[in-house]
Amino acid sequence: MKNTHITAILLLTMSLVSAHADPQDEATKAPLANEAYTPGLGDIMGPIQMRHAKLWFAGANKNWALAAYELDEIKEGFGDAARFQPDFKGRPVAKMVEGIIEPKLAVVEKAIVAKSQQQFTRAFNQLTKACNACHQSAGYGFISIQRPTQPPYSNQRFKVE
Numbered sequence: 001m002k003n004t005h006i007t008a009i010l011l012l013t014m015s016l017v018s019a020h021a022d023p024q025d026e027a028t029k030a031p032l033a034n035e036a037y038t039p040g041l042g043d044i045m046g047p048i049q050m051r052h053a054k055l056w057f058a059g060a061n062k063n064w065a066l067a068a069y070e071l072d073e074i075k076e077g078f079g080d081a082a083r084f085q086p087d088f089k090g091r092p093v094a095k096m097v098e099g100i101i102e103p104k105l106a107v108v109e110k111a112i113v114a115k116s117q118q119q120f121t122r123a124f125n126q127l128t129k130a131c132n133a134c135h136q137s138a139g140y141g142f143i144s145i146q147r148p149t150q151p152p153y154s155n156q157r158f159k160v161e
């Protein structure tokens, strides 16, 4: 009985040691550390949603520097969407970004540069419509975006002092 135990332990130890030394195993483990992380489209959209809200409150408070910053971040987000998920479940995301949202981002940018609140409000509404147009054509019409009614965070000031 005792011997069987020892044999079992020995076998187990040997298999553990050999598993550890197996170069094939090391090869499959090693790339994990450098493996490139590809963000999912939903992971990219989350921050875009937050910045869409911040953009609104920046513009509503005539904080044009912040509005320009948030717009830039949104552009980067869509750039990532086009780069990492150019073809999301058969939807040509890169082309949709270019055709649906980029022209609207350009209109918002113009309004920010002009520091015109009236232009900004109109451009922001168009941008929001474009978010939904893309969701609809991608089969995600149930994700419906609107102009925010409250700042997304209470610990950030949107008004310029």
Ligand code: HEC
Pocket: 040, 041, 042, 043, 045, 046, 048, 049, 052, 088, 093, 094, 096, 097, 100, 101, 127, 128, 130, 131, 132, 134, 135, 138, 140, 143, 145
């Ligand atoms: C290129 C088309 C496209 C455009 C433009 C687009 N979206 Fe999306 N969005 C999607 C798709 C597709 C999904 C679903 C992604 C998934 O399931 O991984 C999504 C998902 C989302 C989600 C859900 C994320 C979650 O985890 O709940 C939000 C919020 C969102 N988008 C906000 C926005 C906002 C705000 C805009 C405009 C500023 C926008 N989207 C513009 C295609 C788009």
